Amino acid sequence: MARRGDHSREEIRRMALDAAEALVAVEGYKGFSARKVASAIHYTVGTLYLVFENLDDLVLQVNGRTLDKLFDWLSARRGEAEDPEAALLALSNAYIAYAAIESPRWSMLFDYTAEKGDDLPEWYQRKLGRVFGLVEAALRPLAREELEIQRASRVLWASVHGICILRIRQRMNPVGNQDAEGMVRMLIENFLRGFCA
Amino acid sequence: MARRGDHSREEIRRMALDAAEALVAVEGYKGFSARKVASAIHYTVGTLYLVFENLDDLVLQVNGRTLDKLFDWLSARRGEAEDPEAALLALSNAYIAYAAIESPRWSMLFDYTAEKGDDLPEWYQRKLGRVFGLVEAALRPLAREELEIQRASRVLWASVHGICILRIRQRMNPVGNQDAEGMVRMLIENFLRGFCA
DNA sequence: ACCTGAACACCGTTCAAGT
């Protein structure tokens, strides 16, 4: 056990989040618990409650880090294509790849559900907004009104996410040898053809 | 407590599933437990394990019932339009409405996740297939090769689901006054315009 | 044969008591 004063509040917080990330990576959301996180950083469970509101709060903080990582991952792979279709395909395939490679922490993004009626905190929504911003940037060359671009971004991104999650969670009742990339391509090509018509 | 022989295995099973459905409806997936289900039917926890493999099995059985209900709900609302676009809009809006009205049991459909590497059981996949069949039927008047229809159904349905779930779970970073119906309309209109071009 | 109920190994959360 750590001694009193070994670590500041902020240090404990950071250590706990690091430990939580490592735990999720190997055990997934199901194998995740306050007691395991605490013992990984050599503190007692009680200590976690000095630093986080509760377990949901801890999960939300980890998810915040995941959104940042996802933003960086997508930014690094978006390419420089002027062509909106190529840019969207690059983003979507990067999203699919991230979900596959970091599957447990990506899943946790959706396992956490806000208390009924509560909104997600403002800092979390801002992180979400950054991700949607990448999609908007890809669509912007279509040069419509900004609101139309924002709406299309959300529709397309939600759709890409839907394809991704139904595949990973095996809810697709698969037909042919269809992979997520192929489905996303079909989505984007047809949507954009319609959108630009 | 029930006495020995009061109920057959099948009766206990049915009672447990009924009780589980009622419990999910009021408490949601989080407030759901084997002990609560057992006590609702006046049996001991142990008894549940004579009738179900484990709690995941029970959840999967409830989800099977939900898929049947969803199929009936969608069938009753699909309309008789020849027009694929109208038919798809009717189905999608019915899906959105179901998710809103039966929110906890609809959510549970996706809270359950198969053990890593395991497929969903064949009977469950068949129920899933029935739902996708409705979407295929709506697209069929486009009279392409059957495989193309099946692929488009999956792409569109996954997309509709994505819009639905990101809205309900508040992952949309909302812009304007956008409702799920409006987004789904944007999706379907543009996709079909592209698909038919 | 059928079901119980106690046991095991866990949970999240709180908070009086120690250092």
Added chain:
DNA sequence: ACCTGAACACCGTTCAAGT
């Protein structure tokens, strides 16, 4: 002041023992 550790009210799952 900071952290502990025991307590509370729960979990899922198993299985010897009772009727």
